[in-house]
Amino acid sequence: ETGVTQSPTHLIKTRGQQVTLRCSSQSGHNTVSWYQQALGQGPQFIFQYYREEENGRGNFPPRFSGLQFPNYSSELNVNALELDDSALYLCASSSLPWGGETQYFGPGTRLLVL
């Protein structure tokens, strides 16, 4: 029942460049979260959007920003890419921004920064 898709699947960028990653949430899900997962580690919470407003953020600098659109799609933008930004980026959607809500994850976008 996941229905969460992400694009692209893989991406290679150069240090200093900017990147936009896209996510399409499950229909009817007004909440989307983004995570960064470095190789061999657990996902780290970047931020969450609910009805097009950011309503939670992890320990990530402002060069990580996002957008959420009314059609259940969303974007993660990263400016001034650094080598340490190389990771798998996951988005997850849910109906409500509530701690007891189940999140449905996409397959992720693997970003490599050279």
Add this chain to the structure above:
Amino acid sequence: DAKTTQPNSMESNEEEPVHLPCNHSTISGTDYIHWYRQLPSQGPEYVIHGLTSNVNNRMASLAIAEDRKSSTLILHRATLRDAAVYYCILRDVDTGGFKTIFGAGTRLFVKA
């Protein structure tokens, strides 16, 4: 921020029960406890979640300590398809907004 601590890896025999522990001693009163699992090259998959009471679903059971400082995910009969990394997660809203805290995960090996 509250955090979770899990063993790096565990091993089980096929068809036997598996108990995966998680320590969350700094949990707040309104943090929900979630468990997800992740197969290679896939996004995490929901397993189960709870707040205070033990929970059962078709995949697993979740036992939550009375003081909520620890929990245990129970797979009743491990199969080869259960081999994955299991994450214990805390989710809630605090003064800074909504937060989700993943642990480092336990890699479960299942032997045939």
